[in-house]
Amino acid sequence: MKILLAAVNAKYIHSNLAVYSLKAYAGDPAVEIGEYTINQQKDDILMDIYKRQPDILCLSCYIWNLDYIEEIVLEIGKLRPDMPIWLGGPEVSYDAKEVLRRLPCVKGVMKGEGEKTFKEICQIYRNESEKKEKNVDNSWKKSESVDNRLKNVTGITFRTEENEIIDKPWRPIMDLSEVPFVYDHIEDFEHKIIYYETSRGCPFSCSYCLSSVDKRLRFRDIELVKKELQFFLDHKVPQVKFVDRTFNCKHDHSIAIWKYIMEHDNGITNFHFEIAADILNEEELKLLEQMRPGLVQLEIGVQSTNPKTIKEIHRVMDFEKVSKIVRRIQDKGNVHEHLDLIAGLPYEDVESFAHSFDDVYALKPEQLQLGFLKVLKGSFMQEHQEEYGIVHKAHPPYEVLYTKWISYEDVLRLKGIEEMVEVYYNSRQFTNTMEELEKEYDSAFTMYDRLASYYEDNGYNAVQHKRSARYEILLNYIRLHHKEKEDLFREVLTYDYYLRENAKSRPEFAGEYLVEKDVARTFYEKEEETHTYLPDYGKYDRNQMRKMTHLEYFKLADTYILFDYQNRNPLNQEARVCKVKAGTGQR
Structure with a gap:
């Protein structure tokens, strides 16, 4: 018997920690993993799954791959109507019955935390297979055996042979330390980002997020974590990305980990953490100040600086304190900081968002991520979307179209600004030029807004540009709006260009x-x-x-x-x- 765990990732460099954890916990040699990406043709994925000839197919579902997976499932169901298909992951856990009604070829959904559930399902199908091979009882029927046993499994919603949908309760949480380490064969993850988990759940209750829905925060044993961190260090893994939702919510846990990676630094490995900056304590800050440049990078979710918005989304965040801590970390110059904003939140119109943007931009993080509200299934935001006048896309990632406070035209305007921020700020290729250009505007938001309008007016958004062309476009914009300073900006652009690029040929804009x-x-x-x-x-x-x-x-x-x-x-x-x-x- 062969059970295939399939994951469709957003990029080739990504790996799916969930399917590796399920396989490791099940401990069943019959389980295989197939990893694909949304950049592959669906037919190629379909063909590969079919050629593998699994007896059971299980797929991991997220907002970035659900459309892909549903189409593949419908087609593989036609080719293999005899093969049980199971789905799991956050994108199917909160409306499992509707998923089964929509996809009649799917046998069941594993809801929420899946390690123990998947292991039980593997055992049920393995027992069935062994029974069939031994022909223990000629009168035995697969449907009766499997369905009766599935009725005793918590954490699933499944379809019986009679097409009855049975919705079992969610499974109690497990001890995170019971989950096996999945990277023993690290060579299988070459050129991939290594994702690592030391906690599940979140102590906060942000209304747009699912991490705190079950209110059950727990941590992996710290001695086990240290052993696994040493494995990454010994193998000189380029980057380890912690998937803990708020890494520093338990100070002794974060301090122990940061101390360990600092004391055992191999000079190569980088560790990425998602943190709440305003709850960093003095000991944590002093540890960060001692880190080797490049050892750690921090992702800090601000989302909005509008107090009314922050309160409405149930977020706990002191922006004044965040600002002080972000600047303190920057002063040392050894830690990459990535700050996030979300457009489309309650009580945030364009004027309010512009203020939030300028507040965060003034902190000068290495990356400023401008995202748009996604109304996730099972979230508080989904339950209250009518109250907020939120209308979102019908298909994943369920991104906001408009709200009471922001129109679709506003969303399109912010999309243009997002693109300009990606090109001219987050690329870090125009750092000095943009700092100089900011002096010509009352706010950074206005600067990027006008640059986005220039791109749209000239049709640049519809064209793929070489890196040097972005410099030329920016210089043309400056010629149009700041002609008197063209020579200055040409030199600053040239400086920025050579700061990153050892170019063999001189770009035209440099003169x-x-x-x-x-x-x-x-x-x-x-x-x-x-x-x-x-x-x-x-x-x-x-x-x-x-x-x-x-x-x-x-x-x-x-x-x-x-x-x-x-x-x-x-x-x-x-x-x-x-x-x-x-x-x-x-x-």
Whole structure:
């Protein structure tokens, strides 16, 4: 007997921790895993599942893959009407009966936490298979045996052979330390993000989220966690992304983990945590300040700075305290910070959202994620959507279309701003240019809003652009709106470009290259002798150094800048830069 656990991930680099946990807990050699992505053709996934010839098919369902999975399920059901199909995951747990009515080829849904449930189902089908092989009783019928035993399983909703839908209660929570470690064969996860879980549930009750629905927060044994962290460190895993919803909600737990990874740092592995910044205590902050640059990165959900909105979504967040802590962490310059906002929340119109945007943007995080409300099944927000006048898309990810406070036209406007933030802020390719451009506007929101309108007016949104083209577009925008400062912005754009890019050919927007040949030759000849500016380049000759660096003259500042690409900032990958003093052969 073969049981296939199939996961359709958002990207190739993702892995599905859930299916690996189910397989590990079941301990059944008959269980196989198939991982796919939503970027694959559905037919390719369908063919692969069919060729594997599973006896039981189980699929993991989320907002990003449900449409994919439903279509695949309907087709595989035609090809294999004899094969039981089970679904699990948050996207089918809260309306399991409706899922079975919509998908008549599906046998059942595993609701919520699935390890114990999946193990029981595996045992039922294995016993059935063994019975059939031994032909213990010629009068035995599969349907009677399986259905009768499924009636004793909690945490499922299933369909009997008579097409009756039986809805069993949710299963009591399990001890998280009972879940086996799934990465023993780490070689199977090469080029994948490693997801790791040390807690389930959340102490907060945000109305748009499902993590706190069951109110049952629990943690993995800390000694077990340390052992598993050491495994990642020993294998020099590039990144471990903690999926704990609020990692620092239990201070002794977070402190123990941060101490361990700091004391056992291998100089390579990065750890990602989702935290509530305003509950960080002094001990946690001091630990963060001691971290190697790049050892940890923090994702901090702000969502809104409108007090009425924060109260309405049942969120506990002191933005003034968040701001102080975010800036304190930034002052040390060793931790990447990612801040989130959500558009479409109650009591948040465009004016209010613009204020929230400017508040968060002023903190200058490495990433500012502008998302849109998703009305998740089972959430408080779904239950009260009529009260808020929320209308959302009928299909996953159930994104908001409009509310009492924000129109669809407003949503489209914010979508344009979101794209501009992704291109010109989150890419970290225009950092200095955008800081300079901000000086021309009353608010950052207005700046990105006008830039988004420029893109729309010129049809740029419908075109895929090379990186250098984004610089040219921005320079054209500046020519149109800030003509008197074109030369300044050309130089700042050029600086930003070479800060990240050791380009073989000069981009058009940068204009003429002003470093004369004899100046560059003299500089690198002297560097070969003295290594004044490139002390780490002792083993390289002048020609090699020239290829590994870039020398640029900025006319307005009358300054030569050397970009060193072998020494980059571990947080943002910017090249080390230094001013080259006069008297070293330059004009």
